[in-house]
Amino acid sequence: MSTANLTRLRSVYRNILRELPPRPLLASPPAPLHKRIRDNFREMPSDSSTAVAHAEEFLNYLRAQRTYVQLIERYNPSIDMDEEERVRLTARRVGMDLPPEFMSDKSGK
Incomplete structure (x- = not known):
């Protein structure tokens, strides 16, 4: 070689x-x-x-x-998030907040 x-x-x-x-x-x-x-x-x-x-x-x-x-x-920053967090961030992206009944106890609201 x-x-x-x-x-x-x-x-x-x-x-x-x-x-x-x-x-x-x-x-x-x-x-x-x-x-x-x-x-x-x-x-x-x-x-x-x-x-x-x-x-x-x-x-x-x-x-x-x-x-x-x-x-x-x-x-794709949401690729490793759970479904609930992904839905919340998608709603925030279009200018909306999820209603309180859909928020989990983990979020503290």
Whole structure:
């Protein structure tokens, strides 16, 4: 494997690891996904230009997934709310308040 190709491969490997969720402690054993990625990079053939291209495609996929999740969280802030809170905020968005009989005891009103 040429040194330029090896350098490129290491760069892609590091970037892939940066895109994955971080491990809680470096002393903890690596996750199965980390092991699998490391094993795949170790077993690459000597003429790995196609393998590097596939690894770069995987890196682009991981980046796109991270961006997608960020956009979902930004433009759908009510995705992790319960139904009652979502209804209340939807009513507020159009300038209305829910009647008192629909308010729960949790809201304190």
